[in-house]
Amino acid sequence: NAGVTQTPKFQVLKTGQSMTLQCAQDMNHEYMSWYRQDPGMGLRLIHYSVGAGITDQGEVPNGYNVSRSTTEDFPLRLLSAAPSQTSVYFCASSKLAGEGTQYFGPGTRLTVL
Amino acid sequence: AQSVTQLDSHVSVSEGTPVLLRCNYSSSYSPSLFWYVQHPNKGLQLLLKYTSAATLVKGINGFEAEFKKSETSFHLTKPSAHMSDAAEYFCVVSASYSSASKIIFGSGTRLSIRP
Numbered sequence: 001n002a003g004v005t006q007t008p009k010f011q012v013l014k015t016g017q018s019m020t021l022q023c024a025q026d027m028n029h030e031y032m033s034w035y036r037q038d039p040g041m042g043l044r045l046i047h048y049s050v051g052a053g054i055t056d057q058g059e060v061p062n063g064y065n066v067s068r069s070t071t072e073d074f075p076l077r078l079l080s081a082a083p084s085q086t087s088v089y090f091c092a093s094s095k096l097a098g099e100g101t102q103y104f105g106p107g108t109r110l111t112v113l
Numbered sequence: 114a115q116s117v118t119q120l121d122s123h124v125s126v127s128e129g130t131p132v133l134l135r136c137n138y139s140s141s142y143s144p145s146l147f148w149y150v151q152h153p154n155k156g157l158q159l160l161l162k163y164t165s166a167a168t169l170v171k172g173i174n175g176f177e178a179e180f181k182k183s184e185t186s187f188h189l190t191k192p193s194a195h196m197s198d199a200a201e202y203f204c205v206v207s208a209s210y211s212s213a214s215k216i217i218f219g220s221g222t223r224l225s226i227r228p
Binding site for chain 2: 034035040042043044045051090092101102104105106107
């Protein structure tokens with residue numbers, strides 16, 4: 001039981017490049033979410049999903065896309081990277097939406113030059 | 114509307130002395146409240162949670178928190194700090210039976226432990 005896994009751990013992009021951050025969980029959780037963590041701002045919700053085929057926007061969705069074709073996977077796409085997207089990204093999952101007891105992946109540290 | 118305020122961005126205590134990390138919240142609903150810990154370069158781990166049962170909640174590693182509705186507080190405490198407690202701590206408020214957009218993280222409190 002690996003829990004929540006994220007790849008890559010580190011990534012450097014140039015402005016305008018696109019990429020996908022991968023997230024997978026093996027706990028059969030319905031709810032998955034993406035957060036970004038910036039100094040002094042805690043974690044802010046980017047997008048979330050309450051089940052396969054269902055996604056919605058969180059607090060800071062601009063510049064990011066998500067899809068949920070399976071229960072296990074929830075990739076986050078950066079369409080055209082900007083320096084303002086330099087951050088640490090965390091994927092999380094929980095059994096139910098709003099339950100709050102979330103299991104977090106180890107994070108992806110992204111730098112956009 | 115929901116919000117959460119962690120009153121101290123940084124707390125420093127000596128090893129063996131008590132720890133107090135303060136959290137105030139506001140919520141239009143009956144809230145669930147959580148404390149998460151993040152060690153350097155790691156993901157977040159749940160310490161404890163309050164979900165309308167006992168107001169004094171015990172968590173892992175000797176931490177506990179008390180839900181005080183009259184003061185809208187959910188402060189995290191530990192009687193005796195250990196060097197391994199040095200980490201970032203996040204207070205989280207979540208509306209019961211609500212969507213993810215109602216899960217709000219505080220800005221975090223960095224706990225340092227002096228030998």
